[in-house]
Amino acid sequence: MTIRNRLTWLFVGVVAVLLATTLTVVFVFQARYTLREFRQRLRERAQITGYIYLEKDEMRASAFRDFEKKYLQSLNSEILQVYDANGEVRFVAEDERVQLPDAVLARIILNKEIFFELGKRKAVGLFYHDNQGDFIIVAAAENSSGQKRLNYLITIMAVIFVGSLVVIYWVGRLFAGRALAPIAAMNDQVDRITAQDLHLRVDETQLPVSEQDDLLRLARTFNRLLERLETSFEGQRTFVSNASHELRTPLTSSIGELQVLLTRERSPEAYREGVASVLGELQQLKVLINSLLDMAQADGGSALTEDVRLDELLVEVREAVPPALRSRVQVDLGALPDDPATLEIKGHRALLGRALGNLVDNALKYSADQPVRLELRCDGPVGSCRVRVVDQGLGIARADLANVFQPFFRSAHVRGVVGHGVGLPLAKRILELHGGRLELRSELGRGTVAEVWFKEH
Secondary structure, rough: HHHHHHHHHHHHHHHHHHHHHHHHHHHHHHHHHHHHHHHHHHEEEEEHHHHHHHHOOOOOHHHHHHHHHHHHHOEEEEEEEEEEEEHHHHHHHHOOOOOOHHHHHHHHHHHOOEEEOOOEEEEEEEEEEEEEEEEEEEEEEOOOOHHHHHHHHHHHHHHHHHHHHHHHHHHHHHHHHHHHHHEEEEEEEHOOHHHHHHOOOOHHHHHHOOOOOOOHHHHHHHHHHHHHHOOOOOOHHHHHHHHHHHHHHHHHHHHHHHHHHHOOOOOOHHHHHHHHHHHHHHHHHHHHHHHHHHHHHHHHHHOOOOEEHHHHHHHHHHHHOHHHOOHHHEEEEEOOOOOHHEEEEEEOOOHHHHHHHHHHHHHHHOOOOOOEEEEEEEEOOOOOEEEEEEOOOOOHHHHHHHOOOOOOOHHHHHHOOOOOOHHHHHHHHHHHHHHHEEEEEEOOOOOEEEEEEEEEE
């Protein structure tokens, strides 16, 4: 069922319940009023009967009937009876005798006035005191006119109920269609957006809604989603293109080297030199593939369940540096806090080690024989620690700082240094996965400072 039909039937159902409740309340009040009115008429009938018959010295029934026809409006199937104190009938209109049970007569004497039913008739019994003694007057009749009015009211209400539901259905359908028109317009726009058209956006100006409308907020949220998807798809395409190129280069070089070696017989020294060259290319290929796998792991998310102490992690990062370069890495832990929990973060130890290791590798790679400082400072609440990697190397041009976190991007003045341009992007993604923030400050010829901030937890 469509939203339009659901809204229409929901609207009809709510209105139907309210309308049925209202009509039922109206009918109940009208029925109660009709009953009270008829009882009042019966009471007046009994009082008039007592006055005329008893006060006028027992007027004959025929004379009373003549008086009733002349001055009173008769009731349908009316019975008028007068009983004396002994329960004997003294007066019966129309000679129609209905003998009342003694229990009913006793209740009338006890309560002075009661209402009861005699078959289809409604009846009232009054206790009447006269100078001739005590009497019981009973007036009974069928409320046929009142019942007809109630039946007519039921018919009118039924017609109004059914007719109103029909009108409400079409009105509700019309209003539901108008209310959902912006959604239909937005759906038509979204339906035209494909993976090749992620630059398209939902036109907010075509939505006939106000600034505070939920549909406008939905359109803006969807546009922001499209922006993120477009950025992600564009990055993915760039990544695949660059990765394909970077993977193809060492493979092509290795295949070419091997083909050259196989063209003719060579000396053992030439073969060893060629194999060493191929081995170097394959090792670079292995490093690249490992970096790509780590980047995929960082993008896919990993379980951050380990309690990682940053001071221990920095020592592990230094120990992972090749022995020939390890002496250039200086670890400065500063003044460690008294509470060890201040040094702990929730994370994935291997990924964090890879991120900081990439920063240290870059610092060593681009700073020749200069030392590299690996600093840790924790001078705030739990989790508010920062790690700095400081080198005195080539530095990064100001124009290139905005692009260094793009995969496979390399500054022009460092193209001669072996690398693939995935170290910094990988480090940034891993640190962001752990709630950290990586900032670079650099000047050409004066070195680079990579600062990692870990947010409070």
